[in-house]
Every structure is written in C-alpha cells, then in structure tokens.
Amino acid sequence: MKTNFDIKDLARNFLSLTNMEGRQEYELFKLYWMMTHGYTLQNLVNELTILQWEDLENIDITTTPVNELLIEFEKTRGFGLFKEIYPTFEEWKKIKNTLSVEKNV
DSSP states (O other), X not given: OOOOOOHHXXXXXXXXXXXXXXXXXXXXXXXXXXXXXXXXHHHHHHHHHHHHHSOTTOHHHHTOOHHHHHHHHHHHTOBTTXXXXXXXXXXXXXXXXXXXXXXXX
C-alpha cells in the first residue's frame, strides 16, 4: 500500500504522541509506521512466514529464529509491491536530530 506520508511529518506526529527515548521509541515508531502505511502485525507475520517457507530445500531458513527472519525481511524485502519499509534505527536517529534542529531554529 503506497502512501503520500513524508517521513519527517510522520516522525513529527509520532513524537508528539510519545515521550520515550532510544530503542524503545524506535520500536514503537516502527509499529506506528506500519499502521499509518496500512500494515498490521498480521501482515508482518505473514511476510515472515513467506520468507521462512519460500525455499523449502534450504533447511537453514526453515529453522531460522524469527528475530533473524525479521532482520532479513527489513534488509531485503519490505511490504507489498513497492517493498516499503520503515527507516533503520540509524536513519531514525538522523530524522530525530533533523527535527530537533528545526524545532530549535
């Protein structure tokens, strides 16, 4: 599902809703990003299941822990036809810094 959200606007809206910091804030932002782009936790689970079972001859992938599947999904797949994915943690920190600078100007 393709949307017209600007990532800075999305981040600004999200930050107005939370007072968390660091990794916990980022993990919550990923859920917020999914929700605003029309994806659910069930969509994520379905995508991870597809990734896990698409190569049945590769026994390593069918026994891969879910957290490793998530990393693979984030790096190589994404959601839907456009392969949309939320920003990485490093990208998230840069976005927050940019918004912080804009706020202080």
